[in-house]
Amino acid sequence: DIVMTQTPLSSPVTLGQPASISCRSSQSLVHSDGNTYLSWLQQRPGQPPRLLIYKISNRFSGVPDRFSGSGAGTDFTLKISRVEAEDAGVYYCMQGIQYPITFGQGTRLEIK
Amino acid sequence: EVQLVESGGGLVQPGGSLRLSCAASGFTFSDHFMDWVRQAPGKGLDWVGRIRKKANSYTTEYAASVKGRFTISRDDSKNSLFLQMNSLKTEDTAVYHCARWGDGNIYLYWGQGTLVTVSS
Numbered sequence: 620d621i622v623m624t625q626t627p628l629s630s631p632v633t634l635g636q637p638a639s640i641s642c643r644s645s646q647s648l649v650h651s652d653g654n655t656y657l658s659w660l661q662q663r664p665g666q667p668p669r670l671l672i673y674k675i676s677n678r679f680s681g682v683p684d685r686f687s688g689s690g691a692g693t694d695f696t697l698k699i700s701r702v703e704a705e706d707a708g709v710y711y712c713m714q715g716i717q718y719p720i721t722f723g724q725g726t727r728l729e730i731k
Numbered sequence: 732e733v734q735l736v737e738s739g740g741g742l743v744q745p746g747g748s749l750r751l752s753c754a755a756s757g758f759t760f761s762d763h764f765m766d767w768v769r770q771a772p773g774k775g776l777d778w779v780g781r782i783r784k785k786a787n788s789y790t791t792e793y794a795a796s797v798k799g800r801f802t803i804s805r806d807d808s809k810n811s812l813f814l815q816m817n818s819l820k821t822e823d824t825a826v827y828h829c830a831r832w833g834d835g836n837i838y839l840y841w842g843q844g845t846l847v848t849v850s851s
Contacts, residue, residue, distance in 0.1 A: 656836040667828055667841035668776065684847075710810055711776055715836030719794045720766070720778040 621646050621714050621715035625723035633731045638699040640726045647692050649716075656715035659688055659697045662725075663708040671710075672697065704730055733757035734830050740845030747849070749818050753812040753829030755841055761785060761807035764832040768813050769825035770844070777825070780848045781802075782812070783831065797823075819849045 622645040632638045648655045659672040670679045672688035675695060685700040699706055707730045713725040739751040753765070764787075767779035780793040782803045790802050802815040812829050826844035833839040 650836075654835075658835075660838070667843055668838070669841070670837055670839060673837045677835075679789050679837075679839075708758070709775075713776075713838075718781075718792050720768075720781075725775045725784040 620719055621648075621717055621721050622713055623714055623721050623723040624727050625710075625712060627726060628724060629727045629729065631729045632702045633701075634704065635701050638702050638706075638728060640696045640697045640710055640712075640728075642690075642697070642723050644693045644695075644714055646717075649682065649692065650716050655691065657688075657690070658713050658715065659686075660713060660722075661706075662711065662713045663705075663709055666708075668711065670709050680727050699728075702728070702730060733831070735831065735840055735842035737827060737829055737842045738846035740847045741842075742826055742829065742848045742850065743819055744851050745819060745821055745849055748815070748817045749819065749847060751814040751816070751827055751845055751847070753814075755810045755812065755829075755831075758840075760805075760810040760829070765805060765812045766830045766838070767803060767827055768830050768841075769823075769827045769847075770839075771822075771825040774825075779814070779827070805831075816847070821848075821849050823847060824849045 625642045627643045648657045660668040662668045676688040687698050709725040734756045736754045747785045766781045780803050800818045804813045828844040829842045830838045832839045
């Protein structure tokens with residue numbers, strides 16, 4: 620199985636300040652079709668997960684441009700340029716290249 | 732508007748069975764792979780399994796932890812997804828979400844989930 624490791628697991632951030640979450644996979648997420656199937660999801664309290672970013676850096680429809688993704692191979696980063704109150708929640712990276720589909724442990728973003 | 736609505740959760744004793752349903756609307760259900768993903772209380776996301784569409788012979792994939800105990804099926808005529816859970820264990824306690832798999836190998840839509848509690 621591909622193990623997804625996120626750091627940090629908890630991140631207190633002041634409103635208006637940037638935030639960054641790292642995700643490392645135990646194997647390359649580059650598919651034979653040339654795409655890298657790494658996505659980021661956000662889960663607000665009491666809500667199901669919501670897709671933010673797919674294929675490393677593509678923002679899903681309706682996702683604010685303060686969210687950005689980067690990385691390659693096995694190392695990936697989600698950045699929020701200026702954190703807003705509504706960004707509080709848990710963030711997960713996810714790989715979609717191999718069964719079983721696996722997720723990072725989650726990073727809890729706490730807004731100060 | 733795409734909607735996925737799970738039902739069928741509840742309290743069951745270890746060793747028991749439960750059947751979950753997911754009612755889909757707002758999209759052509761038969762065109763899509765569908766997954767179940769669970770989340771134990773206060774924990775992260777855990778993939779349960781997948782059923783492909785008719786063009787892929789409705790084939791399935793399962794996580795090792797549920798293989799042989801859980802069965803995923805679908806009824807395209809009723810826009811419904813199912814999860815038959817047998818030989819339930821306490822560690823199966825979780826909120827079970829159905830989710831639509833999409834182009835780009837992503838989960839485009841999720842249901843709110845239904846809580847399954849396995850306890851004596």
